[in-house]
Amino acid sequence: MPQFLSNKRLILLLIGVILLVALISLTLRDRGQVSLPEEIVKEAVGAGQSVFSRPAHFVTGVFDNIDSLINTFEENRLLKARLEEFAGVQAEVTDLRSENEELKELVGKEEDLREYNPIQAVVIARNPDQWEEKIILNRGTNHGVKENMAVMTAGGLIGKVTIVTPTTSTVELVTTQNPNYRVSAMVLGEDDVFGLIEGYDAERRELLLKRIDFSIDLEEGDQVVSSGLGGIFPKGIVIGEITEVTIDEFGLTKLAYVKPAADFSMLNHVVIADRLVPEVDGEDNGVTEDEES
Amino acid sequence: MIRFLVPIVCLVLFFVEPIFGLFSPLSIGGSFYYVVPRFLILFLIFLTVFYELRHALFYGLFFGLLYDVFYIDIIGLYSFLYPAVCLIAAYFFKKIPQNLLSATLLALGLLIAMEVALYLFFQLIGLTDAPAGTFLTSRLWPTLIANALYLGLLGWVFRSMMVTQDPQRGTKFGLY
Numbered sequence: 017m018p019q020f021l022s023n024k025r026l027i028l029l030l031i032g033v034i035l036l037v038a039l040i041s042l043t044l045r046d047r048g049q050v051s052l053p054e055e056i057v058k059e060a061v062g063a064g065q066s067v068f069s070r071p072a073h074f075v076t077g078v079f080d081n082i083d084s085l086i087n088t089f090e091e092n093r094l095l096k097a098r099l100e101e102f103a104g105v106q107a108e109v110t111d112l113r114s115e116n117e118e119l120k121e122l123v124g125k126e127e128d129l130r131e132y133n134p135i136q137a138v139v140i141a142r143n144p145d146q147w148e149e150k151i152i153l154n155r156g157t158n159h160g161v162k163e164n165m166a167v168m169t170a171g172g173l174i175g176k177v178t179i180v181t182p183t184t185s186t187v188e189l190v191t192t193q194n195p196n197y198r199v200s201a202m203v204l205g206e207d208d209v210f211g212l213i214e215g216y217d218a219e220r221r222e223l224l225l226k227r228i229d230f231s232i233d234l235e236e237g238d239q240v241v242s243s244g245l246g247g248i249f250p251k252g253i254v255i256g257e258i259t260e261v262t263i264d265e266f267g268l269t270k271l272a273y274v275k276p277a278a279d280f281s282m283l284n285h286v287v288i289a290d291r292l293v294p295e296v297d298g299e300d301n302g303v304t305e306d307e308e309s
Numbered sequence: 310m311i312r313f314l315v316p317i318v319c320l321v322l323f324f325v326e327p328i329f330g331l332f333s334p335l336s337i338g339g340s341f342y343y344v345v346p347r348f349l350i351l352f353l354i355f356l357t358v359f360y361e362l363r364h365a366l367f368y369g370l371f372f373g374l375l376y377d378v379f380y381i382d383i384i385g386l387y388s389f390l391y392p393a394v395c396l397i398a399a400y401f402f403k404k405i406p407q408n409l410l411s412a413t414l415l416a417l418g419l420l421i422a423m424e425v426a427l428y429l430f431f432q433l434i435g436l437t438d439a440p441a442g443t444f445l446t447s448r449l450w451p452t453l454i455a456n457a458l459y460l461g462l463l464g465w466v467f468r469s470m471m472v473t474q475d476p477q478r479g480t481k482f483g484l485y
Contacts, residue, residue: 054384058379144380146333
Protein backbone atom coordinates (compact mmCIF):
# COMPACT_ATOMS: atom_id res chain seq x y z
CA MET A 17 0.00 0.00 0.00
CA PRO A 18 2.87 2.50 0.13
CA GLN A 19 2.21 3.35 -3.54
CA PHE A 20 -1.38 4.34 -2.75
CA LEU A 21 -0.34 6.38 0.23
CA SER A 22 2.17 8.40 -1.73
CA ASN A 23 -0.38 8.95 -4.51
CA LYS A 24 -2.85 10.24 -1.99
CA ARG A 25 -0.23 12.51 -0.55
CA LEU A 26 0.70 13.74 -4.00
CA ILE A 27 -2.90 14.58 -4.79
CA LEU A 28 -3.27 16.35 -1.45
CA LEU A 29 -0.11 18.31 -2.14
CA LEU A 30 -1.31 19.29 -5.63
CA ILE A 31 -4.69 20.41 -4.30
CA GLY A 32 -2.90 22.37 -1.61
CA VAL A 33 -0.66 24.14 -4.12
CA ILE A 34 -3.60 24.98 -6.38
CA LEU A 35 -5.56 26.34 -3.43
CA LEU A 36 -2.57 28.37 -2.34
CA VAL A 37 -2.00 29.93 -5.75
CA ALA A 38 -5.71 30.69 -6.05
CA LEU A 39 -5.77 32.33 -2.61
CA ILE A 40 -2.67 34.42 -3.26
CA SER A 41 -3.84 35.65 -6.65
CA LEU A 42 -7.31 36.34 -5.30
CA THR A 43 -6.06 38.43 -2.41
CA LEU A 44 -3.45 40.17 -4.55
CA ARG A 45 -6.13 41.48 -6.89
CA ASP A 46 -8.25 43.38 -4.41
CA ARG A 47 -5.98 44.28 -1.57
CA GLY A 48 -7.86 47.46 -0.73
CA GLN A 49 -11.02 45.69 0.39
CA VAL A 50 -11.30 43.66 3.55
CA SER A 51 -13.84 40.88 3.86
CA LEU A 52 -15.69 40.31 7.11
CA PRO A 53 -13.48 37.45 8.43
CA GLU A 54 -10.38 39.49 7.64
CA GLU A 55 -11.86 42.43 9.49
CA ILE A 56 -12.59 40.30 12.55
CA VAL A 57 -9.02 38.95 12.58
CA LYS A 58 -7.61 42.45 12.15
CA GLU A 59 -9.69 43.74 15.03
CA ALA A 60 -8.68 40.92 17.35
CA VAL A 61 -4.97 41.05 16.52
CA GLY A 62 -5.03 44.84 16.69
CA ALA A 63 -6.47 44.72 20.20
CA GLY A 64 -3.76 42.29 21.33
CA GLN A 65 -1.08 44.30 19.58
CA SER A 66 -2.01 47.53 21.35
CA VAL A 67 -1.63 45.73 24.70
CA PHE A 68 1.94 44.80 23.76
CA SER A 69 2.90 48.06 22.10
CA ARG A 70 2.01 50.22 25.10
CA PRO A 71 4.85 49.05 27.38
CA ALA A 72 7.20 49.09 24.38
CA HIS A 73 6.38 52.72 23.70
CA PHE A 74 6.82 53.46 27.37
CA VAL A 75 10.31 51.97 27.39
CA THR A 76 11.39 53.76 24.23
CA GLY A 77 9.88 56.93 25.69
CA VAL A 78 12.09 56.60 28.76
CA PHE A 79 15.16 56.18 26.58
CA ASP A 80 14.14 59.16 24.46
CA ASN A 81 13.77 61.22 27.62
CA ILE A 82 17.22 60.26 28.85
CA ASP A 83 18.60 61.04 25.42
CA SER A 84 17.01 64.47 25.37
CA LEU A 85 18.17 65.16 28.94
CA ILE A 86 21.76 64.65 27.84
CA ASN A 87 21.33 67.14 25.02
CA THR A 88 19.44 69.67 27.12
CA PHE A 89 22.27 72.12 27.65
CA GLU A 90 23.20 72.34 23.99
CA GLU A 91 19.59 72.60 22.89
CA ASN A 92 18.82 75.25 25.44
CA ARG A 93 21.60 77.46 24.11
CA LEU A 94 20.39 77.03 20.55
CA LEU A 95 16.80 77.72 21.47
CA LYS A 96 17.71 80.89 23.35
CA ALA A 97 19.43 82.17 20.25
CA ARG A 98 16.30 81.35 18.25
CA LEU A 99 13.99 83.03 20.73
CA GLU A 100 14.93 86.50 19.60
CA GLU A 101 14.05 85.74 16.00
CA PHE A 102 10.86 84.14 17.18
CA ALA A 103 9.26 87.33 18.49
CA GLY A 104 9.71 89.02 15.14
CA VAL A 105 8.40 86.02 13.22
CA GLN A 106 5.39 85.73 15.49
CA ALA A 107 4.41 89.34 14.92
CA GLU A 108 4.71 88.79 11.20
CA VAL A 109 2.59 85.62 11.36
CA THR A 110 -0.28 87.28 13.23
CA ASP A 111 -0.14 90.18 10.82
CA LEU A 112 -0.23 87.91 7.79
CA ARG A 113 -2.94 85.76 9.31
CA SER A 114 -5.28 88.65 9.90
CA GLU A 115 -4.54 90.02 6.47
CA ASN A 116 -5.25 86.62 4.97
CA GLU A 117 -8.58 86.44 6.73
CA GLU A 118 -9.58 89.92 5.60
CA LEU A 119 -8.69 89.09 2.04
CA LYS A 120 -10.62 85.85 2.21
CA GLU A 121 -13.66 87.69 3.43
CA LEU A 122 -13.21 90.19 0.65
CA VAL A 123 -13.38 87.51 -2.04
CA GLY A 124 -15.97 85.52 -0.15
CA LYS A 125 -13.87 82.39 0.00
CA GLU A 126 -14.95 80.12 2.79
CA GLU A 127 -13.49 76.75 2.04
CA ASP A 128 -9.80 76.24 2.32
CA LEU A 129 -7.87 73.22 1.15
CA ARG A 130 -5.46 73.78 4.00
CA GLU A 131 -7.91 73.17 6.80
CA TYR A 132 -8.22 69.72 8.25
CA ASN A 133 -9.46 67.96 11.32
CA PRO A 134 -6.53 66.20 13.00
CA ILE A 135 -7.10 62.69 14.36
CA GLN A 136 -4.39 61.70 16.83
CA ALA A 137 -3.26 58.08 16.56
CA VAL A 138 -0.62 55.79 18.01
CA VAL A 139 1.41 53.35 15.94
CA ILE A 140 0.72 49.89 17.34
CA ALA A 141 2.83 47.89 14.92
CA ARG A 142 5.05 48.07 11.92
CA ASN A 143 4.89 45.34 9.31
CA PRO A 144 7.67 43.16 10.72
CA ASP A 145 8.81 41.65 7.44
CA GLN A 146 9.35 45.14 6.02
CA TRP A 147 9.04 44.24 2.37
CA GLU A 148 6.19 46.66 2.21
CA GLU A 149 6.48 49.78 4.28
CA LYS A 150 3.34 49.65 6.38
CA ILE A 151 2.34 50.71 9.84
CA ILE A 152 -0.82 49.98 11.78
CA LEU A 153 -2.60 52.63 13.85
CA ASN A 154 -5.06 52.34 16.70
CA ARG A 155 -7.75 54.48 15.05
CA GLY A 156 -10.38 53.35 12.57
CA THR A 157 -13.76 54.14 11.07
CA ASN A 158 -15.20 54.56 14.59
CA HIS A 159 -12.99 57.63 14.96
CA GLY A 160 -13.72 59.01 11.52
CA VAL A 161 -10.77 57.61 9.61
CA LYS A 162 -11.41 56.92 5.96
CA GLU A 163 -9.40 55.32 3.21
CA ASN A 164 -6.71 57.42 1.47
CA MET A 165 -6.44 60.02 4.22
CA ALA A 166 -3.04 61.63 4.71
CA VAL A 167 -0.95 60.57 7.72
CA MET A 168 1.83 62.74 9.10
CA THR A 169 4.14 63.35 12.02
CA ALA A 170 5.38 66.65 13.33
CA GLY A 171 8.14 66.39 10.70
CA GLY A 172 5.91 65.96 7.70
CA LEU A 173 3.93 63.59 5.53
CA ILE A 174 4.60 59.90 6.10
CA GLY A 175 1.89 58.08 4.17
CA LYS A 176 -1.75 57.44 3.56
CA VAL A 177 -4.40 55.14 4.95
CA THR A 178 -4.98 52.11 2.74
CA ILE A 179 -7.22 49.86 4.80
CA VAL A 180 -9.58 50.75 7.65
CA THR A 181 -11.46 48.55 10.07
CA PRO A 182 -13.59 49.91 12.95
CA THR A 183 -10.65 50.33 15.34
CA THR A 184 -7.47 49.92 13.31
CA SER A 185 -6.10 51.39 10.12
CA THR A 186 -3.22 50.33 7.90
CA VAL A 187 -0.98 53.07 6.56
CA GLU A 188 1.20 52.65 3.51
CA LEU A 189 4.26 54.85 3.92
CA VAL A 190 5.39 57.11 1.09
CA THR A 191 8.62 55.12 0.95
CA THR A 192 6.77 52.21 -0.66
CA GLN A 193 7.71 50.71 -4.02
CA ASN A 194 4.04 50.52 -5.05
CA PRO A 195 3.85 52.12 -8.53
CA ASN A 196 0.23 53.20 -8.02
CA TYR A 197 1.11 55.34 -5.03
CA ARG A 198 0.91 59.00 -5.95
CA VAL A 199 0.65 62.22 -4.02
CA SER A 200 -0.01 65.51 -5.76
CA ALA A 201 2.62 67.92 -4.58
CA MET A 202 3.90 71.37 -5.25
CA VAL A 203 7.23 73.10 -4.91
CA LEU A 204 7.09 76.33 -2.95
CA GLY A 205 8.74 79.31 -4.56
CA GLU A 206 7.82 82.55 -6.25
CA ASP A 207 5.49 80.57 -8.47
CA ASP A 208 4.21 77.31 -7.12
CA VAL A 209 5.25 74.41 -9.31
CA PHE A 210 3.01 71.34 -9.41
CA GLY A 211 4.06 67.74 -9.79
CA LEU A 212 3.39 64.26 -8.54
CA ILE A 213 5.30 62.34 -5.90
CA GLU A 214 5.57 59.02 -7.68
CA GLY A 215 7.91 56.33 -6.48
CA TYR A 216 10.83 56.05 -4.15
CA ASP A 217 14.51 55.50 -4.76
CA ALA A 218 15.41 52.89 -2.16
CA GLU A 219 19.15 53.35 -2.52
CA ARG A 220 19.17 57.13 -2.21
CA ARG A 221 16.28 56.94 0.28
CA GLU A 222 14.59 59.81 -1.49
CA LEU A 223 11.18 60.34 -3.08
CA LEU A 224 10.75 61.08 -6.77
CA LEU A 225 8.82 64.20 -7.78
CA LYS A 226 7.77 63.65 -11.38
CA ARG A 227 5.88 65.42 -14.17
CA ILE A 228 7.29 68.87 -13.63
CA ASP A 229 7.07 71.19 -16.64
CA PHE A 230 10.35 71.17 -18.55
CA SER A 231 10.62 74.95 -18.78
CA ILE A 232 10.49 75.48 -15.03
CA ASP A 233 13.73 75.88 -13.14
CA LEU A 234 13.87 74.26 -9.73
CA GLU A 235 16.60 74.70 -7.20
CA GLU A 236 18.09 72.39 -4.66
CA GLY A 237 16.74 73.09 -1.20
CA ASP A 238 13.29 74.13 -2.43
CA GLN A 239 10.55 72.89 -0.17
CA VAL A 240 7.95 70.41 -1.41
CA VAL A 241 4.48 70.29 0.17
CA SER A 242 1.23 68.53 -0.68
CA SER A 243 -0.88 70.58 -3.07
CA GLY A 244 -4.33 69.41 -2.02
CA LEU A 245 -5.30 69.14 -5.68
CA GLY A 246 -5.43 65.35 -5.66
CA GLY A 247 -8.76 65.54 -3.92
CA ILE A 248 -7.99 63.90 -0.58
CA PHE A 249 -4.93 65.34 1.11
CA PRO A 250 -5.11 68.80 2.64
CA LYS A 251 -2.87 71.48 1.20
CA GLY A 252 0.45 72.39 2.73
CA ILE A 253 1.65 69.23 4.49
CA VAL A 254 5.45 69.29 4.34
CA ILE A 255 6.86 66.42 2.28
CA GLY A 256 10.54 67.31 2.05
CA GLU A 257 13.10 69.30 0.17
CA ILE A 258 14.66 68.92 -3.26
CA THR A 259 18.18 67.55 -3.38
CA GLU A 260 18.69 67.08 -7.11
CA VAL A 261 16.88 67.94 -10.33
CA THR A 262 17.26 65.81 -13.45
CA ILE A 263 15.34 64.90 -16.58
CA ASP A 264 13.00 61.91 -16.46
CA GLU A 265 13.48 58.73 -18.47
CA PHE A 266 11.49 59.99 -21.47
CA GLY A 267 13.21 63.36 -21.59
CA LEU A 268 9.92 65.25 -21.67
CA THR A 269 9.48 66.40 -18.11
CA LYS A 270 11.73 67.03 -15.16
CA LEU A 271 12.27 64.80 -12.20
CA ALA A 272 13.39 65.94 -8.77
CA TYR A 273 14.72 63.90 -5.88
CA VAL A 274 13.02 64.88 -2.64
CA LYS A 275 14.50 64.11 0.73
CA PRO A 276 11.59 63.33 3.07
CA ALA A 277 11.21 65.71 6.00
CA ALA A 278 9.75 63.08 8.33
CA ASP A 279 11.82 60.47 10.09
CA PHE A 280 10.48 57.03 9.22
CA SER A 281 12.19 54.98 11.87
CA MET A 282 10.75 54.77 15.38
CA LEU A 283 7.34 56.16 14.51
CA ASN A 284 5.18 56.58 17.57
CA HIS A 285 2.54 59.31 17.55
CA VAL A 286 1.07 60.32 14.22
CA VAL A 287 -1.76 62.54 13.02
CA ILE A 288 -4.35 61.53 10.45
CA ALA A 289 -5.58 64.52 8.46
CA ASP A 290 -9.32 64.57 7.79
CA ARG A 291 -9.74 67.35 5.26
CA LEU A 292 -12.62 69.74 5.87
CA VAL A 293 -13.30 70.39 2.20
CA PRO A 294 -15.31 67.42 0.88
CA GLU A 295 -13.05 64.73 -0.51
CA VAL A 296 -13.09 63.33 -3.99
CA ASP A 297 -13.32 59.58 -4.48
CA GLY A 298 -10.22 57.68 -5.45
CA GLU A 299 -6.57 58.14 -4.69
CA ASP A 300 -4.73 61.38 -4.21
CA ASN A 301 -3.59 61.64 -7.81
CA GLY A 302 -6.29 63.82 -9.33
CA VAL A 303 -5.86 66.71 -11.69
CA THR A 304 -2.32 67.96 -11.47
CA GLU A 305 -1.57 67.69 -15.16
CA ASP A 306 -4.32 70.15 -16.00
CA GLU A 307 -2.98 72.52 -13.40
CA GLU A 308 0.46 72.40 -14.88
CA SER A 309 -0.42 73.40 -18.43
CA MET B 310 2.21 21.98 31.02
CA ILE B 311 3.80 22.36 27.60
CA ARG B 312 0.32 22.26 26.08
CA PHE B 313 -0.36 25.66 27.60
CA LEU B 314 3.15 26.97 27.40
CA VAL B 315 3.60 26.57 23.64
CA PRO B 316 0.60 28.65 22.54
CA ILE B 317 1.46 31.34 25.08
CA VAL B 318 5.05 31.57 23.88
CA CYS B 319 3.85 31.62 20.26
CA LEU B 320 1.40 34.41 21.01
CA VAL B 321 4.00 36.50 22.84
CA LEU B 322 6.57 36.05 20.06
CA PHE B 323 3.95 36.90 17.45
CA PHE B 324 3.13 40.19 19.18
CA VAL B 325 6.73 41.04 20.02
CA GLU B 326 7.94 40.72 16.41
CA PRO B 327 6.33 43.93 15.07
CA ILE B 328 7.55 45.84 18.14
CA PHE B 329 11.11 44.94 17.26
CA GLY B 330 10.16 45.84 13.72
CA LEU B 331 9.61 49.41 14.94
CA PHE B 332 13.36 49.78 15.53
CA SER B 333 14.21 48.89 11.97
CA PRO B 334 15.69 50.12 9.65
CA LEU B 335 18.83 50.64 11.68
CA SER B 336 21.10 53.32 10.34
CA ILE B 337 24.75 52.70 11.05
CA GLY B 338 27.29 55.02 9.51
CA GLY B 339 24.93 56.42 6.90
CA SER B 340 23.78 53.10 5.45
CA PHE B 341 20.55 51.44 6.46
CA TYR B 342 20.08 47.87 7.58
CA TYR B 343 16.76 46.08 7.71
CA VAL B 344 16.52 43.72 10.63
CA VAL B 345 13.53 41.43 10.29
CA PRO B 346 12.56 39.68 13.53
CA ARG B 347 11.75 36.04 12.80
CA PHE B 348 11.22 34.94 16.38
CA LEU B 349 8.10 32.86 15.82
CA ILE B 350 9.31 30.71 12.96
CA LEU B 351 12.61 29.99 14.73
CA PHE B 352 10.65 28.89 17.77
CA LEU B 353 8.46 26.70 15.57
CA ILE B 354 11.54 25.08 14.03
CA PHE B 355 12.75 24.26 17.54
CA LEU B 356 9.30 22.94 18.37
CA THR B 357 9.49 20.71 15.30
CA VAL B 358 12.86 19.22 16.05
CA PHE B 359 12.66 18.94 19.84
CA TYR B 360 8.97 18.30 20.41
CA GLU B 361 6.57 17.33 17.68
CA LEU B 362 6.00 18.20 14.07
CA ARG B 363 2.21 18.13 14.18
CA HIS B 364 2.01 20.84 16.82
CA ALA B 365 4.47 22.99 14.88
CA LEU B 366 2.47 22.58 11.67
CA PHE B 367 -0.75 23.57 13.40
CA TYR B 368 0.74 26.65 15.07
CA GLY B 369 2.58 27.55 11.87
CA LEU B 370 -0.64 27.49 9.89
CA PHE B 371 -2.59 29.43 12.51
CA PHE B 372 -0.06 32.19 13.16
CA GLY B 373 0.94 32.31 9.49
CA LEU B 374 -2.68 33.06 8.68
CA LEU B 375 -2.84 35.79 11.33
CA TYR B 376 0.38 37.27 9.97
CA ASP B 377 -0.99 37.25 6.43
CA VAL B 378 -4.27 38.89 7.34
CA PHE B 379 -2.94 41.50 9.73
CA TYR B 380 0.30 42.63 8.13
CA ILE B 381 0.74 41.38 4.60
CA ASP B 382 -2.81 41.37 3.15
CA ILE B 383 -1.78 38.53 0.85
CA ILE B 384 -3.44 35.43 2.32
CA GLY B 385 -1.53 32.22 1.75
CA LEU B 386 2.02 33.51 1.87
CA TYR B 387 3.15 32.97 5.45
CA SER B 388 0.41 30.43 6.17
CA PHE B 389 2.17 28.31 3.54
CA LEU B 390 5.77 29.22 4.38
CA TYR B 391 5.61 28.55 8.12
CA PRO B 392 4.36 24.94 7.90
CA ALA B 393 6.57 24.29 4.86
CA VAL B 394 9.66 25.41 6.77
CA CYS B 395 8.66 23.14 9.69
CA LEU B 396 8.26 20.16 7.34
CA ILE B 397 11.68 20.75 5.81
CA ALA B 398 13.18 21.13 9.28
CA ALA B 399 11.74 17.78 10.38
CA TYR B 400 13.07 16.12 7.21
CA PHE B 401 16.61 17.42 7.57
CA PHE B 402 16.97 17.07 11.32
CA LYS B 403 16.74 13.29 11.03
CA LYS B 404 19.89 13.29 8.92
CA ILE B 405 22.19 15.40 11.08
CA PRO B 406 23.58 15.06 14.62
CA GLN B 407 20.80 15.98 16.98
CA ASN B 408 21.97 18.60 19.42
CA LEU B 409 21.40 22.25 20.20
CA LEU B 410 24.14 23.55 17.91
CA SER B 411 22.99 21.60 14.88
CA ALA B 412 19.39 22.66 15.53
CA THR B 413 20.46 26.30 15.71
CA LEU B 414 22.44 26.05 12.48
CA LEU B 415 19.57 24.25 10.76
CA ALA B 416 17.13 26.94 11.90
CA LEU B 417 19.40 29.72 10.59
CA GLY B 418 19.89 27.87 7.29
CA LEU B 419 16.14 27.58 6.87
CA LEU B 420 15.78 31.25 7.77
CA ILE B 421 18.09 32.15 4.86
CA ALA B 422 16.05 29.91 2.55
CA MET B 423 12.82 31.57 3.70
CA GLU B 424 14.17 35.11 3.26
CA VAL B 425 15.38 34.28 -0.25
CA ALA B 426 12.02 32.71 -1.12
CA LEU B 427 10.23 35.84 0.13
CA TYR B 428 12.61 38.08 -1.82
CA LEU B 429 11.91 36.15 -5.02
CA PHE B 430 8.17 36.25 -4.37
CA PHE B 431 8.06 40.00 -3.75
CA GLN B 432 10.23 40.59 -6.77
CA LEU B 433 7.81 38.50 -8.83
CA ILE B 434 4.80 40.57 -7.82
CA GLY B 435 6.74 43.81 -8.22
CA LEU B 436 6.75 45.06 -4.65
CA THR B 437 10.52 45.39 -4.60
CA ASP B 438 13.11 46.11 -7.25
CA ALA B 439 16.17 45.87 -5.03
CA PRO B 440 19.07 44.08 -6.74
CA ALA B 441 20.32 40.86 -5.17
CA GLY B 442 23.45 42.57 -3.81
CA THR B 443 21.43 45.14 -1.89
CA PHE B 444 19.19 42.39 -0.59
CA LEU B 445 22.21 40.51 0.74
CA THR B 446 23.97 43.41 2.42
CA SER B 447 21.09 45.49 3.70
CA ARG B 448 18.63 42.76 4.62
CA LEU B 449 19.83 39.17 4.73
CA TRP B 450 23.02 39.54 6.78
CA PRO B 451 21.64 41.93 9.40
CA THR B 452 18.53 39.77 9.76
CA LEU B 453 20.63 36.66 10.09
CA ILE B 454 22.94 38.19 12.69
CA ALA B 455 20.08 39.55 14.80
CA ASN B 456 18.17 36.27 14.71
CA ALA B 457 21.32 34.26 15.46
CA LEU B 458 21.73 36.45 18.52
CA TYR B 459 18.16 35.75 19.52
CA LEU B 460 18.60 31.99 19.07
CA GLY B 461 21.90 32.07 20.93
CA LEU B 462 20.21 33.73 23.88
CA LEU B 463 16.95 31.79 23.95
CA GLY B 464 17.66 28.57 22.04
CA TRP B 465 18.63 26.57 25.10
CA VAL B 466 15.60 27.88 26.97
CA PHE B 467 13.34 26.61 24.22
CA ARG B 468 15.07 23.26 24.12
CA SER B 469 15.00 22.67 27.85
CA MET B 470 11.37 23.76 27.87
CA MET B 471 10.50 21.10 25.28
CA VAL B 472 12.88 18.24 26.09
CA THR B 473 12.47 18.09 29.87
CA GLN B 474 8.71 17.74 29.52
CA ASP B 475 8.95 14.30 28.00
CA PRO B 476 12.37 12.73 27.54
CA GLN B 477 10.98 10.23 25.03
CA ARG B 478 9.87 13.03 22.76
CA GLY B 479 13.36 14.43 22.44
CA THR B 480 14.40 11.57 20.21
CA LYS B 481 11.16 10.78 18.42
CA PHE B 482 10.85 12.34 14.99
CA GLY B 483 8.97 11.75 11.80
CA LEU B 484 6.25 12.92 9.48
CA TYR B 485 3.23 11.82 11.47
